[in-house]
Amino acid sequence: MTKALNSLLVLLLLLIMAACGGKGSMKKAQDSAADTITVPDTGFTGIKQYFSNKILVKEASFRNGILNGETKTYYQGGQLNQTFWYENGVREDSARKYYLEGQVFRSTPYRNDTIHGTQLQYYRTGKVRARLNFIKGMRTPEMEEYDRNGRLQKNYPEIVYSFDDNYNKSGKVRLNLSISDEKRKVKFYIGEFTNGVFDTTICKLIPPVNDKSFIDLKKSGTPQPDHVSVIAAIVTDFGNSYLTLKKIPLPYNDLK
Numbered sequence: 001m002t003k004a005l006n007s008l009l010v011l012l013l014l015l016i017m018a019a020c021g022g023k024g025s026m027k028k029a030q031d032s033a034a035d036t037i038t039v040p041d042t043g044f045t046g047i048k049q050y051f052s053n054k055i056l057v058k059e060a061s062f063r064n065g066i067l068n069g070e071t072k073t074y075y076q077g078g079q080l081n082q083t084f085w086y087e088n089g090v091r092e093d094s095a096r097k098y099y100l101e102g103q104v105f106r107s108t109p110y111r112n113d114t115i116h117g118t119q120l121q122y123y124r125t126g127k128v129r130a131r132l133n134f135i136k137g138m139r140t141p142e143m144e145e146y147d148r149n150g151r152l153q154k155n156y157p158e159i160v161y162s163f164d165d166n167y168n169k170s171g172k173v174r175l176n177l178s179i180s181d182e183k184r185k186v187k188f189y190i191g192e193f194t195n196g197v198f199d200t201t202i203c204k205l206i207p208p209v210n211d212k213s214f215i216d217l218k219k220s221g222t223p224q225p226d227h228v229s230v231i232a233a234i235v236t237d238f239g240n241s242y243l244t245l246k247k248i249p250l251p252y253n254d255l256k
Contacts (some may be wrong), residue, residue: 020076061086075100085110098125109134121238123148130238138197141243145236157181159232159246165175171219173255175248177206177230178213186234188213198243203231217255 030183041067050058055076061069067086075081079100085093090113097106103124109117114137122132127150133140157179164174177188190204206213217229228248233241 022201045051062068106150121240129188130240132240136199138199139241139243140197141193143240143242145238145240152235152239156233156236156242156244157184157186159230159244159248160247161230161248163251165251167255169198169253171253173217173226175215175217175250176212177215179232179234180232186213187233189231189233190215191231192245193243194233198233198253204213206230219252220254220256222254222256224250224254226250226253 028130039128039249044062045064046062048060048062049056050060051128056074056078057076058071058073060067060071063069066089068088069086071084071086073081073083077100080098080102082097084091084095091108091110094110094118095108095110096104097108099105101124103126104122106119108115108119111117115134116136117134119130119132119134120128121132123129125148127145127148130146131144133142160178160180161184162176164176166172166174179186188206189203190206191199193199194202205214215230217228229245230248231243233243236242
């Protein structure tokens with residue numbers, strides 16, 4: 001009886017030990033599985049460098065694979081060329097363009113990846129060279145340019161026009177366009193400033209033919225506007241575009 005009882009106690013003890021051992025193994029397996037769970041890689045964080053023929057041309061800051069922070073570009077000689085500031089992949093704040101010697105040439109304001117505000121251009125001395133205004137990426141006609149002595153530039157070219165009138169013979173009239181300083185580069189557009197800006201999605205470019213710009217109109221037989229609005233984008237000595245609008249009266253009231 002005692003022997004049988006002892007055997008039963010030994011068996012129970014072995015069963016308890018086995019159960020405890022199983023729980024330990026299960027817990028170890030669970031801990032091991034938990035250790036293998038990793039957070040997915042969300043992208044590079046840090047500064048990337050870009051080279052062309054072993055020459056550093058660009059440095060860009062990233063956070064989780066998205067441009068965030070300062071991006072720099074370099075001239076071939078290693079001098080700083082431009083800087084941009086990114087927030088979550090879009091340009092914000094001011095972008096800057098530099099002279100080879102290191103002075104700021106141009107400061108351009110960005111808002112939500114679009115030029116918005118007053119762009120400033122500088123001489124190497126630090127004096128203001130020009131001011132250009134932008135609204136949501138589009139130029140306004142307001143512009144100021146200064147010479148090296150700080151004098152505001154004036155007397156920009158004007159739009160000049162003439163007509164080739166064949167209205168009575170063929171019902172056609174050609175409106176010829178030019179500017180008072182024919183040596184300057186210019187582009188002409190049909191349209192007006194919209195909400196104070198030069199919107200090239202609304203204004204229609206007049207493509208030159210043999211370096212001549214003109215608008216061909218013809219008799220329609222129905223009342224039409226008594227004028228044509230033309231915008232000239234004239235390249236200045238500073239390399240900017242001077243924008244000027246002229247409403248040109250038409251010789252007949254049914255030209256289209």
